[in-house]
Amino acid sequence: MKNLVKAIIAIAIICAALMYTVHSLDKTSSKAGANVLTVYNWGEYIDPALLKKFEKETGIHVIYETFDSNEAMMTKVEQGGTNYDIAVPSEYTIEQMKDKKLLLPVDHQKIPNLKNIDADFLNLDFDKKNHYSIPYFWGTVGVVYNPNMLTKNLDFSSWNQLWDPSLKGEILLVDSAREVLGMSLNSMNLSLNSTDSAELKKATDKLIKLSPNVKAVIGDEVTQLMVNGDAAVALTWSGQAADMMYDNEELTYTVPDEGSNLWFDNMVIPKTSKNVDGAHQFINFMLDPKNAAQNADYVGYSTPNKAALKLLDAEVVNDERYYPSAEVRDNLHVYKDLGKEKIGEYNELFLKFKMSLQ
Amino acid sequence: MQNKRSGSITLVPYYVWIALFVIAPIVLVGYYSLLDLEGNFTLENYKNFLTPVYLKMTLSSFWYAFLITTVCLVVSYPAAFIISRLKNKQLWLMLIIIPSWINLLLKTYAFIGILGQSGPINAFLASIGFEKQQMLFTSASFVFVSVYIFIPFMILPIFNSIDKLSPALLDASRDLGASRLYTLRRVMIPLTMDGIKAGIQAVFIPALSLFMITRLIAGNHVITLGTAIEQQFLVTQNWGMGSTIAVFLIIFMFIIMAFTGEKKKKGASRRGKN
């Protein structure tokens, strides 16, 4: 009994000491009530130095919170309870959030730096006239591969090369229904936004034939695995491909000719915002060419900021793997929100494919 | 439940917890399981669960949970026994627990590195002239990492029940001519049964709903009910179907508890006094 009481007291004292330390370290509590902006973003998806710079320039204190999936983020915004002023969802989520009335309109008057964004990336289907969203980073879906590990000379100019028997057990796929089924649809020259059940079934059947070649269906660990040479080929997003190529120079990335997906992460103002003005200031700040270039340099993803491109390393900007030519971009398509019913169908089919892996 | 012991009062906060954090979520899960995507009442989800895809998944979840628990038990029992005979046993026990305080995702990434083609194990195999082995994305590596996660949960309760066994008892059994195996089977295991049971509960039940590492370590070659729920909630956003799978998981757990719960006879003889 004495031991137990001692233990309880010790823990209480430790907690009190730690909480005091937190209190003195954490500027948020001391600035309570002051001008605060809560940014909700993916982890490691912004240069922290920029946050400090923003705080210095505007006097707004930034609280940075992180999420790991679009859907989980949306659930949090929908349920309320916390005030997010800026969030950075992917484009298909923006459509859903719009439908659910979770977004506030963006006032273009307050964002003069919008002129820096490449017109090609504005006024897209998922958000006409950019009423609700401003592009943050963009990229493609393609094939990353290690030519030195291939037994046959493949260049992945066509998706169908993935089915080549020489790739037995060598392919990593991302664990995402839209990307994988979309790839199969694209390989048959069908739309990756297909809602035709017969087409989807055909795509799934074709995928099941791919299973001998599939080493694993995984998530973000794909980066580590490809860098380490655990597999020769992976279907992945260009942003992650950039990370991989940075760590392993043998790797290269390509978008097959049949076309692929064009994705965007965008800044939006959720309806939970308590500092709409500050949110606009933040968006404008991030669109400043210097800041955008610094951020792109830190994160390693492709920026939609035309003016920032001039400030970036020419070698990167001219590299078609990171910034594909207009010709390639014509073949890329943005995901449409297909509605819950169809997304459910995509996921059921994808599950069926995964169960065929054993 | 009126008795002269301290029973009823101590249960108050515990019951409050059950009411707030167990019953409320169950009601919610039960309610959602009856909704379709549009929010209308339906039994469709239940019908959907009883299709081969989900039944196969259920079987495979149980199979892997069983494998994980068995391997865990086989590894942990001797370890707990040896530790209980060491000089600084409390310290050694702490050293078993400490690794579990380092973030699981980081440790999993470390395992991907260790088990991978260019990892230390394959480097070692290569250096002694063996061929490189594909260890990641196999069901064996999945079971291995799961066991790794659950080992402290098995060792602790077993240690607690072995620790109070006096070595003299085992010596006596040996002196009376019992074989090692016989002593283990007839003396040790029955006397440490409560600890073993607790360990099995602490491993088997959560193992049923493992997710993350099914993807990270098994590369989706193993798909469990936990994975499916995760996907339904977060990807498909079909909370109805996700909840339905959860309802079945809870039902399965109740069935297991009914089977492993105290049997009448044993209970009567132990608690014969009223």
Next chain:
Amino acid sequence: MAKINTSSKIYLTLVFIVLYAPIFFLIFYSFNSGDSMTNFQSFTLDHYKDVFADSRLVVILLNTVVVALLSALIATIIGTMGAIGIQTMRNRKLRNTVLSLNNILIVSPDVIIGASFLILFTMVGIKLGFTSVLLSHIAFSIPIVVIMVLPKMQEMSNTLIDAALDLGASKKEVLTRVILPYIQPGIFAGFFMALTYSLDDFAVTFFVTGNGFSTLSVEIYSMARAGVSLTVNALSGIVFAVTMLLVLGYYFVTTRKMKGVRK
């Protein structure tokens, strides 16, 4: 003390090697001048400097420890009381039902617990942040405490308690002098397992946190997409070293004291 033979020693050594292998692996890479857990380039302490430069990360770490310690403590108290109560139940059916209810949170996947707690908290109007995270951690840690304490309760023969009562001990005395000392190992086991649950949890915390409060797990998981930085490895290395020092230090101080007393 029974003697330990060589094969036992080898076996235990193996178990420990496996348990610590991933930890040493990730600490090894915390000294990597590259920026991921691949291709060790050259030795550097930069990632350790980054830890101390990033006050946000330090705050998150301390928050994580506070939530873990407090939630484990409170869960242990409630869970222990629950286990004592359950054991004294006469009605076997009721006891089994309560035990099954107890295990529901263990069998439920984290997303479900997280989502339903989120709905619960916003319905009741609890502000998301430290309080909601602490409450959730207490909630999902209680069942594991019960599971750890219960076998000790079951072992303790009722005759012991009856004897104490017959000898005129009050209920309170029975609890503090007989029951608690006997089940103490179970209580500590429960506490440490609750600590583990709390430190490992990502999904539940993610859903119920807000207003700037974050824990290490949430931070690490959300880094996965753009790559977990080695700063986190360095942080884990520091946490590991400090924990080891505390445990070893505490242990040697207490054993030396005990030896001193014996003399």
